[in-house]
Amino acid sequence: MSTKTKIEDKAVAAALSEIREKLDTVENYMIWLITPDQRFRIGQRVKWSRRAHKRGFPKRKCAQKGVIKSIDGFSVVVQLDGLKQPRSYHHAFFNPINGSKLF
Numbered sequence: 001m002s003t004k005t006k007i008e009d010k011a012v013a014a015a016l017s018e019i020r021e022k023l024d025t026v027e028n029y030m031i032w033l034i035t036p037d038q039r040f041r042i043g044q045r046v047k048w049s050r051r052a053h054k055r056g057f058p059k060r061k062c063a064q065k066g067v068i069k070s071i072d073g074f075s076v077v078v079q080l081d082g083l084k085q086p087r088s089y090h091h092a093f094f095n096p097i098n099g100s101k102l103f
Contacts, residue, residue, distance in 0.1 A: 027103065036071045036091035044068045044096060046078060049103040052093035065097065
């Protein structure tokens with residue numbers, strides 16, 4: 001690989017990194033413009049989003065998908081498969097199993 005190619009590869013990698021950072025910023029702002037009642041309905045099946053995986057969720061292997069039990073403000077209460085108690089999470093941590101994946 002020539003020196004010119006290495007320099008071009010580094011420039012492309014830097015440009016892609018900058019684009020990813022800008023997209024993350026846009027996504028962070030978008031979270032506060034979209035409410036969970038626009039995205040979900042009670043009883044809908046959901047799974048963890050890319051954003052949740054970036055933040056270290058899910059904590060357990062068994063709890064990959066779940067059901068929306070209620071919607072409150074910017075959070076959703078989800079009964080995860082294999083767990084006894086539902087928990088409240090920010091709506092950006094979930095995407096519908098069927099339908100568009102926003103986060």
